[in-house]
Amino acid sequence: MSRSDDVYVVGCGMHPFGRDESVTGMDMAERAVREALADAGVAWEDIGYAAGGSDVSGKPDTLVGRLGLTGVPFVNVQNGCATGASTVLAVANALRAGEATLGLAVGFDKHERGAFHVSAARYGLGDWYAETGMMLTTQFFALKTQRYLYEHGLSERALAMVAARAFRNGAHHPLAWRRKPLTEREILDSAEVSPPLTQYMFCSPGQGAAALVLALGDRAFDLCERPVKLASLAFRTRRFGSFEVFSPWLPPGPHHSPSVDAADAAFRTAEVRPTDVQVAQLQDTDSGSELIHLAETGLCGHGEQEELLAGGATDPTGRIPVNTDGGCLAGGEPVGASGLRQFHEVVRQLQGRAPGVQVPGAPRVGFTHVYGAPGISACSVLTI
């Protein structure tokens, strides 16, 4: 494939994550878009194709009323935790198909406090499942983590180390929500939610927005000194036997995850190996999820996580820096924005202008991974 077929990130913008009652989801999205356009040095009128995603905070295409009624095609995406990745995929495919040479992807959300509301009927389940207290996402993450620790000989300390690193990174990141470092002891001793997971091992639904400007081929190099190539982006849904949220039953196993399929496809297409990755983003809805995803994406072997974490390998100065902005644990999880936050962080790291701690040594290969209900995953490889 020649350079003219490749899609590049040429600008990115982000509204701080967290809680701010003075702004709406749309306000945040508008700010992220304007920042991304300014970063790319282009105007809204230059955008030839757009995609936007939000889970609960409005119809993204109505942003044209704020940004300018240019007639631009604007696709709305609602794809759970893969929303951000799906917006990027929609725009990248449109650019490759010749629809435009410059596109925009935006994601935003503003959630209520506390656990996400669920409805048994919406998941095709009987009322009994929720009435008897089994329909909670926190339980699912705990059950999956409990089994994973057991099968791979990992301890609860590994879970605490994941969260401690997230808050350490978040403390240095101007756009993160949780900016206070916590010790492993404080994390282990925080309120019990569902063992082995404690309060500080879970992220919270929050708010935020992020946007990317994407350009095709030579246009990217005209606009940007250091465009970041979208070397691959793979999106997969679950296959039979994956262990997913709200499952009254599971087959005896083995339990395949869509993350394995998505990561494998992303690495193959990019012709990059997991060991080449120098900065990574992994879905860390909770500490256990990050542990599992480290191995499912191929960044390490199953059971190796505790030693990696203890040796600092996933720190910004380590061999495979993970969630250098603090991830969902420090940023919260505005569903529509979360995936684009990952791109924002990796792009800025590869360009050598990280908002928080910069990974040293000019990293050239980045990776992003999202995973969500019920059994979807998207992974990308970004290179410079």
Added chain:
Amino acid sequence: MTTRLIDESLFEDVEDVEDIENVENRAFDDGHAPRLAGARCSGCGTVVFPRQDSCPRCADGAMSTRVLPVSGRVWSWTLQAFPPKPPYRPPTGGHQPYLVGYVDLGEVLVEALLAVPRADIRIGLPVRLTTVPAYWDEDGTEVVTFAFHPERDGER
């Protein structure tokens, strides 16, 4: 006091079942106690719970009622520490932290409440099907649901 099952479709009274493939599971020593009922695919043998009309794994098979084994082992477990939001219906006296998990029944893993002391819970613990009170209806009917409790000595 009247009692009812939380959802009849989850259960089968073994004496009423004519089309049971797994005859060995009929020997349920509590007589008429309800058994969990799933469905089994005639094409690929996949067992699901609760029942459903199509197979999630293959397109070929027909699904028929499958009465599930009563004994298994804890495959994973956790505790529900905080009170869930509605539509959760707490038992009389309000929410108390409770254990949930998956029980490995061999042909299928079933998610269930675990009526096991916290000190005893562990992956691999042998457990057996039982029923526990879930909540009370407005008219005073006790609503019961399925759960698993530790396998007692002499039951195996």
